[in-house]
Amino acid sequence: MSEQKFDRAALEQLVTKRFFYAPSFQIYGGVAGLYDFGPSGCALLNNIISIWRSHFVLEEEMLEVDTSIMTTHEVLKTSGHVDKFSDFMCKDLKNGEIFRADHVVEAVLEARLQGDKEAKAAKAGKSAEEIAAEAAADAAAKVDKKKKKKKGVVVAVELADDVRQSYETTLAQIDNYGGDELAEIMKRFDIRSPETGNELSEPKEFNLMFESLIGPTGQLKGFLRPETAQGQFVNFKKLLEFNNEKMPFASAQVGRSFRNEISPRSGLLRVREFTMAEIEHYVDPENKNHPKFVDFKDVKLTLLPKDVQLSGKTSTIEMTIGDAVANNIGIKGDRLRFRQHMDNEMAHYACDCWDAEIQTSYGWIECVGCADRSAYDLTVHTKRTGEKLIVREQLAEPRTVELWQVEINKKTFGPKFKKEAKAVEEALLALSEDQYAQLAKDLETGVGFVEVNGQKFEVANDNLTVKRGSVTEYVREYTPNVIEPSFGIGRILYSLLEHSWWVREDDEARNVLSFPIVVAPFKCCLLPLSGNAVFEPFVRKFSRELRQAGVSIRTDDSKASIGRRYARNDELGIPFAITIDFDTVEDNTVTLRERDSTKQVRDTFENILKILKDA
């Protein structure tokens, strides 16, 4: 179906009616950003995860782990999340409503741009309908908008050309701003609460992790993990050992993560609790190539690099894309692209990041974030714990390197530093090459200094010698770099719903979800013609044989007509239906109906079973 015709409200109605998902605790009024998956949504989730697992984990023998969600303060302090994993929020100064600062800027500026358009159109004498249709077409064409949000109130006011342009530039870079910049923009453009027009407070940082206390003492602070990655990193040493010390390798994890979003929105796209599937490729920083790269080097991708975005544009480098997994689970190849993050947009641990984005009615949404985390995480955990998360590689040939070497003069060293002697010696032995060079230079002309836990100690020429010399190395030690593809399963599921949904031409009320067979919540529906008891043994027998053949089934023996039950199957996206009728009782034949074509064939159950098994 074309973008213009897409009716999100109708899809949402279907999602609710067939309980793919719904707000959690809905009978209690629900909570923003928390969703429950019903039977069909849960089966979709399980199937997507299972395809993911077989495509990545089993195919590449990745080391899958299952680690704690509750994570101590110390781990997440070290990883940088306690200090940096936050968004900026601001408050309506009169009614106390809380907004995410970048979202409110977006909403207000977009409303003003829309107002400008309407004012200009009105001047040109267009009707209200024409203006609305143009706006819709325009929104559809704007493939750069990653999400739709609570709209600002649109007032038809014309803007000066330079104002319009500065709004557009700001919007193109909205993900790139920090707190100070947001504050400046809010002041400059007089951003106010979209609905009330009230003044807003200055943007304030809000940490996105859910906090709790572990144990009965109330002393041990913990957080719900914001990503599954840290649980993999802290186990790096065990994983490397499990892999017989061989590099490169990857670990993987599927599980729940949590982000206490300021303003959850857009259904499954920005939620507070979500299932992610993360892969951590541990690679040699001197050789980041993937061993299978050669097999895929000719696959073409749609790329949107950061310099194009920074120029305020969104034109992609157009190429065909053939991502096998996406197509397998029902995501359309031409609605998938890879967008590079701008520098300030990146997470604190990343040195490069490309999002796999899927186009939906919310615009292009990030579904897989691919980050080069460099050696960041393994380095900070090593520093904090003293546990070396490194690789020791036997060199094929020993190599001689020039290194700074320190020799301690025990006679003068001990007496000089007394009980600090050991700590000062350790600090001296752990300096970087640059620090040794500086120390050597300092000692040439006088005394040098070394820092231990923030305290400076003076060292002199009679305490030690620092000189450059050659050392033969047999082992190379390095901290692996980490390349991380991180999959948002809920977002993929939502995109799949949009890409799979259509309505029959002859009847707008007849929804169809054309899930590929491999991902459909159930493969086959079993429909006895009526509640007549003669059908029961056939339902039991067929359902047992289908299950044994690995065909997941749903029995619909409700009293609704066969036609209504077919329509229900279409809405659940079940690819096949088998109908049991009075002929079945006579000759063991059944009717098989295919969902998309609605075509029906009649054959013995055994033959139909064979078809389904191979489908």
Place this chain on the structure above:
Amino acid sequence: MSEQKFDRAALEQLVTKRFFYAPSFQIYGGVAGLYDFGPSGCALLNNIISIWRSHFVLEEEMLEVDTSIMTTHEVLKTSGHVDKFSDFMCKDLKNGEIFRADHVVEAVLEARLQGDKEAKAAKAGKSAEEIAAEAAADAAAKVDKKKKKKKGVVVAVELADDVRQSYETTLAQIDNYGGDELAEIMKRFDIRSPETGNELSEPKEFNLMFESLIGPTGQLKGFLRPETAQGQFVNFKKLLEFNNEKMPFASAQVGRSFRNEISPRSGLLRVREFTMAEIEHYVDPENKNHPKFVDFKDVKLTLLPKDVQLSGKTSTIEMTIGDAVANNIGIKGDRLRFRQHMDNEMAHYACDCWDAEIQTSYGWIECVGCADRSAYDLTVHTKRTGEKLIVREQLAEPRTVELWQVEINKKTFGPKFKKEAKAVEEALLALSEDQYAQLAKDLETGVGFVEVNGQKFEVANDNLTVKRGSVTEYVREYTPNVIEPSFGIGRILYSLLEHSWWVREDDEARNVLSFPIVVAPFKCCLLPLSGNAVFEPFVRKFSRELRQAGVSIRTDDSKASIGRRYARNDELGIPFAITIDFDTVEDNTVTLRERDSTKQVRDTFENILKILKDA
């Protein structure tokens, strides 16, 4: 292997060495009660869950859901968890150490009983070794101890017969005591901190839920769910609708739950975060039979009813047991029993509860709790939200019932109660049959009363008439009862490790984990004889074909000898190994080795593949 010979330390060493699981954030020192599952543990978990899903969910077409972990205060207040989901803790008054009250009573009394035994043995002139051996045999025989714990300090002091007996009676009922009773017992038996001998504080209630705040306002309190069940109950209406309003049916959920244990212990057995798999059977309270009961009525179970336990004994009603699932995943049938909960031991929502217990070196441990939750949960959520979580059943024949009926006299009612009139009328129409009877009786002799939100309103004969009359009903409304089997996946996994583990007779260092093929973390190991490049294409080809045949594999191309790598496979519980050697390069034959027997056969890869596919 026999119970006496079981060496738990050796199994724990194996579990760590092969990274089945390990304390979370171990490089940070770990946190009690939090564990990470490594690649082999994670694969076991996934396989157990997948067998569980196909045995229960798919087999009986249960409605599987996936609901939020973060749950609002209001939901868990209503379910009773905020008020009642707690244990009692007490504090060493000098050093502040915190204990679970029932655990400390157990530890101290058991230590005294042990001291009594040693004193008596010493009097009889036994050696220290003999006493230790007897104690070990004794512990093994004591199948009633559900868990081992931090021992009290044993001092050889003889006890009077009546004292010893009162200790034993107390221990047999330890799970049955509330806070007041624990306080009384601690006073009566002078229970002190086991290691320091310091006095302990009175037992104080400690809620076991992890608390957090949802959203940026800090106003909305939430908890991490202590069970997956509530997420199912609050969705009951949607689930019944999904099931086309048909009863009975079951919902199911696999997922993480959290309990902030006071003193986690015994490895995976008492943890703060765990994966559970819960089934909620919704049944007609007038007919709780399972439709498939007839198929299983002859399966014999080992039962330990509550009256036997309350008498202070632990003799089971011995019968054979043939639980298909347990056997399938490698739990030994003769080490499985069903124990009934004592009345005070039951959770607040249960009216009957039988635990499926598995015997391990920790004694009998609860792995599946089977509770009759009656209509408790659905009733409290209905009351609190006004959303009727009930079933409406069309009656086959209309039926006439005698009911109390209320007729309001509008003329006097409105003027009397004014703006409260509607609320009072609603309250009058919602009374129970007993309350109507009381009201009718009261009105006979004077006035009656009705309560609205805690306020009493007087009603008189001129406001209404209350009389008994016959009503014809076409629909029966009822709140389903819930029968819940709740599986602790981590506990089952641990029991599986114990039941699967043995050491080769000829070599004590050679551990084997004899997992059944269906549950083993990997089905087959692929071993190239050496790092010679000629083997590489064979490794690639065989691994691809094995995976395509659904055989999960682990390639071990490390430099260790084949013998050492076989030993490693045995420790990982991989049932088969395929060795690729120089003959393979010549004639495409490989060696297949079976784990338990260590038998080897030589055949072409194609024939071996066929064997593995069918295994």
